[in-house]
Amino acid sequence: MTEQRWYTIKDVDQLDTPALVIYPHRVKQNIDIVKNLIDDVYRLRPHVKTHKNSHVTQLMLDAGITKFKCATIAEAEMLGMANAPDVLLAYQPGGPKIKRLILLILTYPATKYSCLIDNQQSAKAISDAAIENDINLNVFIDLDVGMHRTGIIPDDEAVKLYKYCAELPGITPIGLHAYDGHIHDADLIERTQKSNSSFAPVLKLQAELKQKAFTPIVVSGSTPTYSINAARPDIECSPGTFVYWDRGYQSAFIEEPFLTAALIVARVISLPTDTTICIDCGHKSIASESELSKRIFFLNAPELKMKGHSEEHLVADAGEDHQYNIGDVLYGLPWHVCPTVALYERAITIENNIITGEWLNIARDRIITI
Missing domain, CATH: 3.20.20.10 (Alanine racemase)
Incomplete structure (x- = not known):
């Protein structure tokens, strides 16, 4: 039986990826x-x-x-x-x-x-x-x-x-x-x-x-x-x-008690070689101002080593004899959450491991009405 982690989404099959998800x-x-x-x-x-x-x-x-x-x-x-x-x-x-x-x-x-x-x-x-x-x-x-x-x-x-x-x-x-x-x-x-x-x-x-x-x-x-x-x-x-926290601050400021509350859900979309996988999480999906290894950290795939990044794709080294398959769901913690949120018009809310709705990130736009 698969372990039920805090971030797992039971009805993830209903969620198109990449997606910004929030845990209220x-x-x-x-x-x-x-x-x-x-x-x-x-x-x-x-x-x-x-x-x-x-x-x-x-x-x-x-x-x-x-x-x-x-x-x-x-x-x-x-x-x-x-x-x-x-x-x-x-x-x-x-x-x-x-x-x-x-x-x-x-x-x-x-x-x-x-x-x-x-x-x-x-x-x-x-x-x-x-x-x-x-x-x-x-x-x-x-x-x-x-x-x-x-x-x-x-x-x-x-x-x-x-x-x-x-x-x-x-x-x-x-x-x-x-x-x-x-x-x-x-x-x-x-x-x-x-x-x-x-x-x-x-x-x-x-x-x-x-x-x-x-x-x-x-x-x-x-x-x-x-x-x-x-x-x-x-x-x-x-x-x-603090309100969402991220991998960068989690790694740097270990004394801070805040919880990670925003993730990017992605999927494996291709297996280009025996050792690499391709994920639908490109520059348009995750803040990319930092070096390749400090853009996203997959909670359920921490061993992945990022190899290449383009507008719609992220290529990672999964090692020999890896067990990843096309369609596998990955839960990614952004290294820098603020500009990552700005890439999404909406955040999907997850409560009790179920999709419950969405929050519109209306202030990501340059103009709302004024």
Whole structure:
């Protein structure tokens, strides 16, 4: 009798592949875990880039989470559609994105939106748009604490930018944003040391702003540094990947208690040689930015060695005298779940090992309605 594993789908014959499948009971457990790792749920501001759907958002809202972070206008609109109370667009809007953000604010008045700023030119453009539409928009100063992609160094220039924004009509600076996605050391001690080092200038900047009568909130962190930042007082924490987890984080951060909750189900479609198998899981099915060995890990076929990858096919070395047959079902854990989810318009839900429905990943699109 075949062993019944947590991920096995009894009616998998009804599922076309490749398919993104989600296990809602494990998602709920991850939400409970992230809540239990912090002293106050009010300090949680999860990033929705991983799940991109209203169903997970609702589970978080039901759990008492009221603040969210996102990276795209579509993600921001998905949150507005869910009546999320507080949404930070962790991106500096420019060009048409400013108009779209303004329209979001006007369309979803139950949601309080804010965004990032790291220079005076952008601040002025957003201020002008806000004035034109008779609104006031809260903004966070985006700080570069080591990621080196956007943001301003947390020094005197950041103080000047904060004061500049405070003097502009239409916008109000309310905080600092410090994303530390560059910190992903496997060793927790090293990770903590690097986190403390990158965060020290933020605390210094916050103290300087308080001396000037400002009261900046600090939004910081990612999933790898979540437990570190959760231990700091009065910091809003923004983990994202925790909700689904993946092979990359599972392998790197063994102390984290989160459960893998999203898989790619695939099938063996060809046996090109005596030792290789071909699987219907190409670039269009799994995030492929990493080396070939770090794209997907098959839970029920851990010995497979990936040999080749193209748009629709994945070739793996199964070894001599392997027992794989055409049609065999494989359950794959993505190494990087966030961009993998973005490849699928829908996720199939699995409960009690049975297909129960689907969750539309509506925020994978660039535009929902706005």
